[in-house]
Amino acid sequence: MVMSIMLAPPPLIFLLMIHRVYSADDEWGVNYSSSYICALKGSTVIINCTYKYPTGYKIMNVFWTNTNETAKDKEHPDLFNDSEYSQRIEYLGDKHHDCTMRLTDVRQTDSHKYYFRFITDQPKWVGKHGVTLDITDLQVESSGERVTERHSVTLTCKSRCSLPDRSTFIWFKNTQSLSERTDRNNQLILQSVRRNDSGNYSCAVQGHNLTSPHQYLNVIYAPDKPVISIKPSGEIMEGDSVTLTCSSKSNPPVQIYSWFKENKTVASGQTYIISKIRSDHSGEYKCKSINELGKRYSAMNLNVLYPPKKVTASISGSGEIKEGDSVNLTCSSESNPPVQIYSWFKVNETSSVGSGQTYSITNINSSHSGWFYCEAQNEVGSQRSTAVSVNVKGNMMIFHSFIGVLILGAVVFIMMLIIW
Structure with a gap:
């Protein structure tokens, strides 16, 4: 069957303008505008139909039911008396030939086949074949649940129903409307995504009180430059116990942390502990963070006082x-x-x-x-x-000089005695 659905401002109404399906009996019958209706959850559906019966009969009762013509009389429940429908169903027809029915705020549980039934002062008649009502939700589909930063991704708002070309789609991120991204097609294209584009995305059709379940968009990226922190944070004295911690934002999280001193690996893991630090521990330390998308380094100087x-x-x-x-x-x-x-x-x-x-x-x-x-x-x-x-x-030099003077004096004295 071919179907056309027209969206209109509230109240939201689906009008079914399809060629008629006739019952086999030329004297008695119910003509439904369509044998199949697809409607968005929460919308209003109008099923147009007409019925006929031979002249001379009087209409005693008309109602809609969701059981077929082969059921027994007691198995044809009147939906107008059903608590699930009574506040939402409205008969727009008459007791002559029009059997049009309106159902508001349709739900997933309303997905059934519906039949019109009329009772005259003699026979009872249920429209054959009936109308299948299919209630659908909106769904967001992504060209990739994980997208790398600076790449592009396309989100598509879909349903089983064929919505009119003039439908306007509204997009939400974390329940907040992305008004600047409202478009007249069902796709949201994010160019060169950033990490803050991660979030829960959902869509709606303008004029309908229906929002799709959210679809999480996960933007992945390589590690940022690591940040190194030291405890204790003040002056480091020889003999202290020192803890170096490396942290780096990334998605997915950092898988490997490595520590280097003068390009030599000294430890692995996010934390590097040096117990009873010595003066030769002073120097430049590097931390390397790695995930599946890349790696980054950061360096700091450790100054040990002694x-x-x-x-x-x-x-x-x-x-x-x-x-x-x-x-x-x-x-x-x-x-x-x-x-x-x-x-x-x-x-x-x-x-x-x-x-x-x-x-x-x-x-x-x-x-x-x-x-x-x-x-x-x-x-x-x-x-x-x-x-x-x-x-x-x-002291020895003075002594030697004194001795020399004494010897010289003695020699002079002896020479003078000889002369005399």
């Missing part, structure tokens, strides 16, 4: 130190942050004798002889070096 260590004191030059020489004592150490204060001490003396990484003694004399050490200090702590010996040879 007090001075390996503090040593050294003396410039390797020869003997003589009175009048200049001597430099140098202090060296490792620390983070760098040493801020160097102090010099002489063993058995309570106060410092100098400051700075280099302690210079000019015009040295025997009083400078002794053991010296340095102390290096930064904001984290301090440490002392082992002591080094400063041995000034000035």
